[in-house]
Amino acid sequence: MSTPLNYRHLYYFWVVAKEGGMARAAERLDMAVQTVSAQVRMLEQSLGHALLKPAGRGLALTEAGTAAMAQADQIFQIGEQLPAAVHEAATGQGLRLAVGIAEGLPKLVVRHLLEPALRDPRVRLRCEEDEIERLLADLALHRLDVVLSDVPPPPNPNLRLYGHKLGEAPMAWFAPASVAALCDQPFPQCLQHMPILLPTHQAAVRPRLDQWLERHQLRPRLAGEFEDSALLAAFGRSGMGAFPASHWSRQELLQDPDMRLLGETPEVLEHFHLVSAERKIQHRLVQALLAVPPG
Template sequence: MLNFKQLHHFWNVARAGGIVRASERSGLAPQTLSGQIAALEASLGVTLFRRQGRGLVLTETGQMVLDYAEEIFRTGSELEEALLSRSAGRVVPFRVGIADVVPKSIAWLLLAPSMALPEPVRIVCREDKLERLLGDLAIHKLDVVLADSPLPANMDVRGYSHKLAESSVSLFASAALADTLAGDFPACLQQAPLLLPGNEAAVRAPLLRWLEEQRLTPRIVGEFDDSALMKAFGEAGAGIFPAPTLISAQLCRHGELRCIGELPGVGDSYYAIAVERRLSHPATQAISRAAMPPRDG
């Protein structure tokens, strides 16, 4: 059976970058820490560290064990905080980062289940570029990040992507602009004003590919990193803009916007990115359990 005391000593040494530094931080003798790690390696039948010069570096197996140890002790810390908050009658904070390319209506749909938990939750939302949000996630300033793509492979951030929802994409325009479009969809897009999401939006590339396949050349009149700002320009009649079909009814409910048409083969997905392989925060678990099934419309 895994000895969690030994695992905790290993975790501290790995985080400190060596036995001597871990000894200074913990007040335990280096010999004690070495003995605890040796006992853990013996019980697991693996080598966790290898010597490099005068120091120690993690083996590949050691890195895997560290990943699990991080998750185990972080979960334990969150459990302790949650129990203390409950006993003190405090509201548990739920710190969410929302990538600025995620439509606000989608963010609300995904986060709504966290507001209906039996235990009160205070949701704290922060919107920013995905890269900056993932940096805050890595240092535990955020509990989860909502994005339109999984964790980028080229980012030096340890995390896990949990798919929550997917939707096809449709094009929308103000009623006044829609009335000026000539012909049926998609031919009506030729030379029509178009608003594009920024380079970081996952839907941008497939949308441009679809237009190329259809041999359509609309006039690109604006590009937006912020989906809400793009929608505001669209509502004002500046151009046609893409949005998830999932929120079509919500966008068009007042009659100020119209759905011009759905884009076959163009879709968008939404993810909860967390530092845990198994979600532990009750609010994150709630949004994962309520994740919408895949759909095209």
């Protein structure tokens, strides 16, 4: 059985690496140089590798030290957040929710998915958008409480993550009145005579949309492809073309009196997933997201 890591020794090493030398680290820690040096040597002995090497008048990281420093940075950055998290929980201000939004997830849907957690006016929400791989890494390090995505988490033996099916919604096609007037044929044949906008192939729903168009023998002019669904809707609203959006976006889109619903495509579904770092969800706000099926 391996010896448990001594986090005090790791902290001394972290300070030495930050300060670039034993003397400066000892001054910051208000300790004797010999004591700090001895603690770092004990860490090196427990890990079985040298972490520091002489560099001029100071010290530099070895390759092993660089790897150890990357981990120590993550550990102590999280530790620095501990007092604030404890204070907020103890004073009843702990209703924080940090959400990762995967690129390609329709932004008009995100508000709908998060609505069950936003019913308490005390909630403080923080959303970050990024590539799914980066978001999952932050989730594993507990920098995020949850990640929302249009695909389930990929299997990764190095990350302990759990996927939860959050819901699914059929797609529908919309267009501003100027575009809808280009054809008086019924849906979906009307799309053949309109420019259309589609999400890029990064979006999980794009292949299903392509298959649907092919199934109906529709080959309209593709006027644009957008990675960001909000941009897609914005250009569609401006008159660039007809565009697909989740059924959950219908109410918001049709608040614009110039927008038209061309037709529904119930056979084309958009899937939504919630990814957590816990098998059994403890975060009250994340529990709320899973307790109420979106509809």
